[in-house]
Amino acid sequence: xxxxxLYTHDLVFEHEAVAATGVPGPTIRQWARRGKIRRFxxxxxxxxxxxxxxxxMYALPEIxxxxxxxxxxxxxxxxxxxxx
Numbered sequence: 001x002x003x004x005x006l007y008t009h010d011l012v013f014e015h016e017a018v019a020a021t022g023v024p025g026p027t028i029r030q031w032a033r034r035g036k037i038r039r040f041x042x043x044x045x046x047x048x049x050x051x052x053x054x055x056x057m058y059a060l061p062e063i064x065x066x067x068x069x070x071x072x073x074x075x076x077x078x079x080x081x082x083x084x
Contacts, residue, residue: 011040011057020060021067028063037062 014025031037040057 006059006061010060011042012060013042013057017058017060017063021063021070023063023067023070024072027070028058031063031066032056032058036066 012020014028017023017028018025028037032039037058040059042055042057
């Protein structure tokens, strides 16, 4: 997806992307680190006084495209619980 195809309402903060797609926040950040999606600088007026998570925005169409094939992996139990 070319950034020129994006509209301002396509850029969302992480918590908004999580609510829209159901993909966990750490997964979204991992996709960005791996270069699967792009990060965009947020508007400082929107996150003034907020935490650092409000400084980064993501393109919702990119996340929705990856979310279509996203499967949540089952979590392993801690070793102590397995031994009991």
